[in-house]
Amino acid sequence: MSPAERGSAAFEAIDLRRSYRLDGVSVDALRGVSLRIEHGDFVAIVGPSGSGKSTLMHLLGCLDRPTSGTLLVDGVDVSTLSETKLAELRNRTIGFVFQSFHLMGRTTALDNVALPLVYRGVSRAARRERARAALAAVGLEHRLDHRPSQMSGGEQQRVAIARALVGEPKVVLADEPTGNLDTRNGAEVMDLLARLNAGGGVAVVLVTHDAEVAARADRRIRVRDGLVEPEDGR
Numbered sequence: 001m002s003p004a005e006r007g008s009a010a011f012e013a014i015d016l017r018r019s020y021r022l023d024g025v026s027v028d029a030l031r032g033v034s035l036r037i038e039h040g041d042f043v044a045i046v047g048p049s050g051s052g053k054s055t056l057m058h059l060l061g062c063l064d065r066p067t068s069g070t071l072l073v074d075g076v077d078v079s080t081l082s083e084t085k086l087a088e089l090r091n092r093t094i095g096f097v098f099q100s101f102h103l104m105g106r107t108t109a110l111d112n113v114a115l116p117l118v119y120r121g122v123s124r125a126a127r128r129e130r131a132r133a134a135l136a137a138v139g140l141e142h143r144l145d146h147r148p149s150q151m152s153g154g155e156q157q158r159v160a161i162a163r164a165l166v167g168e169p170k171v172v173l174a175d176e177p178t179g180n181l182d183t184r185n186g187a188e189v190m191d192l193l194a195r196l197n198a199g200g201g202v203a204v205v206l207v208t209h210d211a212e213v214a215a216r217a218d219r220r221i222r223v224r225d226g227l228v229e230p231e232d233g234r
């Protein structure tokens with residue numbers, strides 16, 4: 001089947017490039033990346049430090065725009081969208097999880113998780129109800145009123161996953177989600193992401209340095225020197 005016959009993918013990248021200019025020096029972080037990630041995929045992006053993994057994740061997540069090339073997110077060419085429309089697409093389609101959790105420190109788990117719904121105009125009562133359900137789904141119904149400093153790293157990352165999921169995204173993008181966790185908490189976070197992928201059909205795209213973590217994904221995309229290497233069996 002041609003890509004068009006398969007319908008829209010979660011992501012389709014064609015010859016994506018991203019250069020950074022620093023003090024007149026240009027760094028080519030991505031040098032022509034093409035890939036396709038289907039709805040419901042579970043993908044690990046792997047590669048050496050500095051190879052362009054985070055740059056690729058920022059482009060996929062529409063947090064940044066490519067220098068050139070085409071990116072379709074859920075079938076939409078993002079270069080055609082205004083900043084407002086892009087933010088809307090991001091808010092509805094993508095949930096983010098970061099290595100260092102990025103929770104608001106003075107805010108309870110419930111309010112951290114409810115926050116993305118503010119931008120969708122969901123009522124306060126509905127926000128709290130959905131945030132409670134998302135925290136229950138990650139096993140934290142007993143931590144609703146805790147602040148990040150009152151939780152372990154593993155719990156904080158589960159709060160971040162609940163925040164990523166509360167808007168019912170089609171994709172979760174996670175840059176080194178287990179990077180700040182010990183082995184046991186890392187494994188729990190991976191169990192959770194695998195369960196969400198299998199049960200809810202949400203695509204999961206994660207960056208990792210850890211071969212054991214990468215082995216749990218269905219596909220591995222290898223990035224090296226700003227390029228994607230051909231995948232085995234594809």
Ligand SMILES: Nc1ncnc2c1ncn2[C@@H]1O[C@H](COP(=O)(O)OP(=O)(O)O)[C@@H](O)[C@H]1O
Pocket residue numbers: 020021022027028029047048049050051052053054055056
């Ligand atoms: N904001 C930036 N400004 C300048 N150079 C950057 C920026 N972000 C990344 N780079 C450079 O782009 C290359 C790829 O970086 P990155 O995508 O962070 O790699 P990885 O996540 O695989 O470690 C590196 O050479 C890095 O120094």
Ligand SMILES: [Mg+2]
Pocket residue numbers: 053054055
């Ligand atoms: Mg990185």
